[in-house]
Amino acid sequence: MKHLVTSFALALLTLQxxxxxxxxxxxxxxxNAMEIKVSGETENQKAxxxxxxxxxxxxxxxxxxxxxxxxxxxxxxxxxxxxYKFWTFNSTVPGSFIRIRVGDEVELHLxxxxxxxxxxxxxxxxxxxxxxxxxxxxxxxxxxxIFNFKALNPGLFVYHCAAAPVPLHIANGMYGLIxxxxxxxxxxxxxxYYIMQGEFYTKGKTDEKGLQExxxxxxxxxRPTYVVFNGKKNALMGANALQAKVxxxxxxxxxxxxxxxxxxxxxxxxxxxxxxxxxGSKFNENxxxxxxxxxxxxxVEFKVEEPGEYVIVDHSIFxxxxxxxxxxxxxxxxxxxxxxxKVQ
Amino acid sequence: xxxxxxxxxxxxxxxFIFQACSKKPAGTKExxxxxxxxxxxxxxxxxxxxxxxxxxxxxxxxxxSLVEVQDFLLDERPVTNAEFLDFVKKNPKWKRxxxxxxxxxxxxxxxxxxxxxxxxxxxxxxxxxFVSWFAAKAFAKSAGKRLPTLDEWEYVAMADEESANARxxxxxxAHLINLYNEKLREKKKVQLxxxxxxxVYNMFDLVWEWTDDFxxxxxxxxxxxxDFDDKGxxxxxxxxxxxxxxxxxxxxxxxxxxxxxxxxxxxxxxFRCAKDLQxxxx
Ligand SMILES: [Cu+2]
Numbered sequence: 001m002k003h004l005v006t007s008f009a010l011a012l013l014t015l016q017x018x019x020x021x022x023x024x025x026x027x028x029x030x031x032n033a034m035e036i037k038v039s040g041e042t043e044n045q046k047a048x049x050x051x052x053x054x055x056x057x058x059x060x061x062x063x064x065x066x067x068x069x070x071x072x073x074x075x076x077x078x079x080x081x082x083x084y085k086f087w088t089f090n091s092t093v094p095g096s097f098i099r100i101r102v103g104d105e106v107e108l109h110l111x112x113x114x115x116x117x118x119x120x121x122x123x124x125x126x127x128x129x130x131x132x133x134x135x136x137x138x139x140x141x142x143x144x145x146i147f148n149f150k151a152l153n154p155g156l157f158v159y160h161c162a163a164a165p166v167p168l169h170i171a172n173g174m175y176g177l178i179x180x181x182x183x184x185x186x187x188x189x190x191x192x193y194y195i196m197q198g199e200f201y202t203k204g205k206t207d208e209k210g211l212q213e214x215x216x217x218x219x220x221x222x223r224p225t226y227v228v229f230n231g232k233k234n235a236l237m238g239a240n241a242l243q244a245k246v247x248x249x250x251x252x253x254x255x256x257x258x259x260x261x262x263x264x265x266x267x268x269x270x271x272x273x274x275x276x277x278x279x280g281s282k283f284n285e286n287x288x289x290x291x292x293x294x295x296x297x298x299x300v301e302f303k304v305e306e307p308g309e310y311v312i313v314d315h316s317i318f319x320x321x322x323x324x325x326x327x328x329x330x331x332x333x334x335x336x337x338x339x340x341x342k343v344q
Numbered sequence: 345x346x347x348x349x350x351x352x353x354x355x356x357x358x359x360f361i362f363q364a365c366s367k368k369p370a371g372t373k374e375x376x377x378x379x380x381x382x383x384x385x386x387x388x389x390x391x392x393x394x395x396x397x398x399x400x401x402x403x404x405x406x407x408x409s410l411v412e413v414q415d416f417l418l419d420e421r422p423v424t425n426a427e428f429l430d431f432v433k434k435n436p437k438w439k440r441x442x443x444x445x446x447x448x449x450x451x452x453x454x455x456x457x458x459x460x461x462x463x464x465x466x467x468x469x470x471x472x473x474f475v476s477w478f479a480a481k482a483f484a485k486s487a488g489k490r491l492p493t494l495d496e497w498e499y500v501a502m503a504d505e506e507s508a509n510a511r512x513x514x515x516x517x518a519h520l521i522n523l524y525n526e527k528l529r530e531k532k533k534v535q536l537x538x539x540x541x542x543x544v545y546n547m548f549d550l551v552w553e554w555t556d557d558f559x560x561x562x563x564x565x566x567x568x569x570x571d572f573d574d575k576g577x578x579x580x581x582x583x584x585x586x587x588x589x590x591x592x593x594x595x596x597x598x599x600x601x602x603x604x605x606x607x608x609x610x611x612x613x614x615f616r617c618a619k620d621l622q623x624x625x626x
Contacts, residue, residue, distance in 0.1 A: 073527070085525050114451075114611055117524055118596060119603030140603040141610050142451055163603075165595035168521075213522055216592060217514075 033152040036062045036103030036183075044068075047096035050230050051193040051242060053253060054099040057181045062103030069095060070111045071120035071139070071161065071174070078200060078226060079233035079324065081209040086231065087118070087161070087172035093231025094196035094255065095159070095176030098124075102154045102180055107146060108133065114142035119163050121145070125295070126157035126178045134162035154182040156279030156297040158255050167259050171201055171219055173231055175257035177297055182281070189301060190248035196255040197263045197292070197314060197325060198231065199224035206323055222260040227314060228324040236312065236327025244304050246333025249273075251301045258294025264315040265290050265298065267329065269308070274301040289315050304331045306340045384486035385434040389427040393417040393619060394543050401499050401509075404594045413499045418492060419616040421534040421545040422553060423483060426468035428475065431483050433460060438479055445607070448476035452609045469533040471551045471614040477606040480554045480615040491556040492618035494601075501548070501597075503541035511588060520593030523549050530612045548593075551614035558601045 042064040048054055069089045078084040089095025100106060112120050119140050123132035127149045136147035161174035177196060201219040202212035206226060218225065229236050236242060244250050256263040266289040274283040275290045279297035292298050314325035396418050400410040432439045439459040443452050454474045455463035462468060484490050504510035535545045
């Protein structure tokens with residue numbers, strides 16, 4: 001009898017747990033992500049350059065995914081005629097977008113280029129474990145570290161280098177995003193892009209030509225010389241503007257590396273139909289501007305109804321117009337006078 | 345659970361050592377056995393040693409207690425390619441093809457053309473790199489010296505050109521960060537830049553340098569975790585002065601050291617030797 005009661009209670013409890021999961025509505029934390037078994041072929045995730053992201057995971061089962069990142073130190077362009085010694089993951093700022101699903105088991109290889117001067121490591125905010133992997137991956141120039149983690153929480157997460165002095169490694173460009181999709185995947189959209197905001201602190205003034213050195217005082221004082229999207233002033237302007245067609249739904253994975261500032265992310269002339277604030281599982285609707293903390297991220301989704309150029313900014317607007325936090329989304333297609341039309 | 349994990353770790357490292365041993369190419373076994381028993385043959389590198397007056401200093405990382413550094417002698421510059429070549433010629437077991445995996449990883453003297461030929465276009469007077477801690481120690485021993493301790497090295501590293509302790513000067517760290525950010529600086533000849541207050545050259549501008557106890561401060565790579573507290577690492581920011589928290593150059597050195605293992609060889613990592621100061625010299 002006692003047994004019967006216990007098992008009944010247990011069953012009831014389980015039922016309730018299920019119910020809670022189901023009634024959650026949004027793609028919440030899978031209660032028993034730990035128990036999700038991986039199956040199928042191991043995926044070697046191919047690196048793609050931002051603002052491109054790897055293909056959606058769809059409804060595939062959890063599996064083993066191998067991710068390769070290489071820490072590099074290389075001179076590159078920060079603005080027209082301005083160069084800087086960037087530290088990167090996979091030679092881009094931000095580093096390669098990592099895309100997995102909840103339950104996946106990731107084998108992360110972090111190589112440090114042999115001509116690097118500094119040691120580097122990686123802290124993925126998607127990891128449950130000390131230092132998010134930093135401890136396991138501190139890697140000397142020319143060496144490689146490997147560590148495994150199981151993705152337990154769905155969401156959009158920042159990763160960055162956490163080698164000492166951390167602020168410098170982030171200020172030099174060592175960051176990126178990792179997306180952990182919920183079971184079944186995110187809803188289908190027509191376009192996906194990857195934008196990450198970051199600050200640069202240089203000895204010279206904004207747009208002062210030549211190779212610019214890091215300015216520690218400006219960093220400590222939180223007075224950036226540049227606030228940019230994707231590691232460079234105008235990285236998303238001109239020929240590099242994001243593209244979409246009228247009627248399409250656009251999803252942007254937005255990260256903010258900081259190292260200091262909070263971003264007020266906004267697309268001029270658009271309203272976000274959905275914002276997964278802070279990169280989490282719940283979405284808000286009909287949002288003009290979303291706050292993205294340093295070391296945080298958000299997914300924004302919107303349908304484009306009218307052709308034209310939509311300016312992407314950090315709405316702390318001096319940053320956009322003077323320091324580089326500006327990009328463009330170019331929408332082509334039929335005009336839609338019902339939605340928007342200039343009378344005179 | 346954590347016990348099991350530790351045991352697993354232990355087993356893992358045994359396995360690693362085992363593997364490392366078995367990785368050695370076949371055929372070198374007999375040779376190794378014969379060379380290994382021999383002592384280091386003496387070398388006499390022609391390098392001036394600078395007498396460093398010891399004193400108490402506040403380590404960059406620590407529990408805020410002062411550490412005493414005794415008077416000692418320090419090579420005025422890093423060990424050069426030419427000197428290391430001489431060393432391996434006289435001590436064949438440290439040649440690239442003879443080195444044991446335990447003592448140096450697979451990039452040991454990687455850029456050399458062969459066992460006795462320096463890298464193409466390498467300056468014999470440039471610092472030797474791609475050497476392990478074991479190899480550096482063996483070199484020092486055969487020269488009748490030793491590696492400097494971390495405290496000795498950092499004690500001398502407090503100096504700029506004018507003063508023995510420049511830690512409070514804001515330019516000091518900024519200048520070093522820029523030096524450190526320079527690639528291929530290890531290709532340059534030694535002693536081209538100005539010596540510091542003690543008359544010691546190239547503390548910062550050429551290579552990172554091994555110290556005897558490089559891993560005595562086990563910085564976890566992650567400089568923000570609570571782990572530091574145990575090891576007196578992160579709370580050091582409270583222990584040391586405000587200027588030191590801004591001393592990014594020192595953070596870099598400690599981070600670099602913590603990324604090393606004793607058999608690692610790295611393109612921009614070399615060493616110099618030190619020696620106790622014989623007070624009543626013969
Ligand atoms: Cu780094």
